[in-house]
Amino acid sequence: MATNKTRGSSLERYVVSKLRDRGFAVIRAPASGSKRKDHVPDIVALKNGFILLIEMKSRKSGDKIYIDREQGDGIKEFAKKSGGELFIGAKIDKDLKFIKFDLLKRTETGNYLVDREVMEKGLSFEELVRYVEGKISKTLDTFF
Numbered sequence: 001m002a003t004n005k006t007r008g009s010s011l012e013r014y015v016v017s018k019l020r021d022r023g024f025a026v027i028r029a030p031a032s033g034s035k036r037k038d039h040v041p042d043i044v045a046l047k048n049g050f051i052l053l054i055e056m057k058s059r060k061s062g063d064k065i066y067i068d069r070e071q072g073d074g075i076k077e078f079a080k081k082s083g084g085e086l087f088i089g090a091k092i093d094k095d096l097k098f099i100k101f102d103l104l105k106r107t108e109t110g111n112y113l114v115d116r117e118v119m120e121k122g123l124s125f126e127e128l129v130r131y132v133e134g135k136i137s138k139t140l141d142t143f144f
Helices: 004-021 069-082 114-118 125-136
Strands: 025-028 043-047 052-058 066-067 085-092 096-100 112-115
Touching: 004 025, 004 052, 004 066, 004 125, 025 085, 043 125, 052 066, 052 069, 052 125, 066 069, 066 085, 069 085, 085 112, 085 114, 096 114, 096 125, 112 114
Parallel strands: 052 085
Antiparallel strands: 025 043, 043 052, 066 112, 085 096
């Protein structure tokens, strides 16, 4: 039986592999269980100057994913310093979506929340790649 950490690592490696296949330079920087004091997203992907940051979260069942306030605030700060766009890669059951971090809800205690409503606003993997490619596409006037 796979542990939560094993399932999470497997999902991270899967997303990293798919991003590489689509032409991204990718670094996997999992910090779960480490003694790191700073918070960094699980995946940093670069393509033609665009910085994509992804924090992966998964649940085998249920309909909510919580992100601790300290971790959420830390990865938001990392995104701000790096100039990257931060997404949560959320997998509940078999549904994997990539959600802009700013769309997450907040709990009364300041933690971050992904629920089914937020999941519906997320992008599939293909939609995420098209989103990034749309950000880096050049218009004709760039060449003149």
